[in-house]
Amino acid sequence: MKKIFLKDxxxxxxxxxxxxxxxxxxxxxxxxxxxxxxxxxxxxARAHHYQPNQMARGLSLGKSETIGLIVPNISDIFYATIAHYVERKAKALGYNVVFSSSNEDPETEKQLIYSMLNRQVDGLIIASTQKNQEDIEELNRSKYPFVLIDRHYPGLATNYVIVDNLRGTEQMTRHLLKQGRQRIGLVSIESGLEAMHQRQLGYEKALRDAGLEDGAETVKLLSPFGYESEMKEAIRSMLHGPRAVDGLVFTTHYLAASGLRALKALGVEVPGEVALISFDELGAFDLVEPPITANQQPVEDIGRLAVEILVHEIGCKGAGMDKQRVLPTQLLIRKSCGA
Incomplete structure (x- = not known):
């Protein structure tokens, strides 16, 4: 059937x-x-199945009814799940979503931001590399509607939806202490991300409050892109070092999965010899043996709130709405900690 236009x-x-x-x-x-x-x-219009040109309609109304979502890696289950909830909430509010991945590259992120602006999206949701402060500041100055998710710039007054990373790892470490573990190690990613920094601070706070000390030999920061090859040696060194660990806190779900594989390859019994706990949940964590204790992030709430704040910004310029949300995590207790 021939497509018809307004002029027809x-x-x-x-x-x-x-x-x-x-x-x-x-x-x-x-x-x-x-x-x-x-x-x-x-x-x-109905008889001839007329479909409006959304871009032209957006230009005439000053809106494209589209929002952009920029994440580090859309194939990561955490960001893929957030994207699902962003799309679902956006659709309910009459918006389409354009997705892009920065691959943790600040230059790619910058290009994506301006590409989205050129496409005239009405607003942006960004999980930033935290290395593009000038561009985020420019969005702020121009009063362009945007919301940061998962990661934010602590020195900038922006809209954001994040989780309480410090309290999350503090809770995880305290749970291991309650299970009788006294020598707890931390495995994290070597990065400048504020979330990773806060997770390490939470781990350190729990040990300090318990009268215990952490040391360089019980904290391992792995390469973001080489952690899989580095994991076995990192764990081996913590197991056989001067302060051999009996518990491990992993700051991401993919580190926990890699750590479990390394422990099994080393013949280490979980939780008999070493307890294991993960920040963030992975769908298979309740299926592996032993099932993994995890601190679950509220991904549905992150996606939903980000869209609600953004749409409110687009329509009302943000007046009368709490635009900075710090959400709690939930500890899912399973057998990997001996529970």
Whole structure:
């Protein structure tokens, strides 16, 4: 079936394009277009399966009804799940979503931000590399609607939805202490991300409050892209060092999965010899043996709140809404800690 355009309807009904556009944008009454004419326009549009040009409609209304989502890695289950909830909530509020991945590269992230702006998306949701402060500041100065998720810039007054990373790892470490573990190690990623820094601080706080000390030999920071090859040696050194660990805190779900594989390859019994706990949940954690204790992040709430804040910003310029959310995590206790 041939696609019809606004001008085709106007020509067929002997009306101006402006009048047809007003009717199809539900502005017929306010522009004093007769009910009979409005009925004719709608009947013709429906009979010929007219579909509006969303970009042109966005330009005429000052909106594209599209929001952009930029994440570090859309194939990561954490970000993929957030993207699912962002899309679902956006659709419910009348918006489409354009997805992009920065691959943790600040230059790619910068290009994606300006590409999205050129596409005239109404607003952005960004899980930033935290290495593009100038561009985030520019979005702020221009009062462009955006929300940061998972990661934010502590020195900037922006909209954001994050989790309480410090309290999360503090809770995890305290759980291991309650299980009788006294020599607890931390495995994290070597990065400048504030979330990773806060997770390490939470681990250190729990040990300090318990009158215990952590040391360099019980904290291992692995390469973001080489952690899989580094994991076995990191764990081996903590097991056989001067302060051999009996518990391990992993700051991400993928580190925990890699750590479990390394422990099994080394023949270490979990939780008999070493207890294991993960920040963030992975779908298979309750299926492996032993099932992994994990601190679950509220991914649905992150996605939903980010969209709600963004749409409120787009329509109301943010007035009267809490735009900075720090959400709690939930500890899912399983057998990997001896529970």
């Amino acid at each position: 309807i106007a020509e067929a009904l002997n009306l101006s394009k402006t009048a047809v556009s007003m009717v199809l944008n539900n502005k017929g009454d306010e522009n004093k277009i007769s009910k009979a004419t409005q009925k004719r326009v709608w009947a013709y």
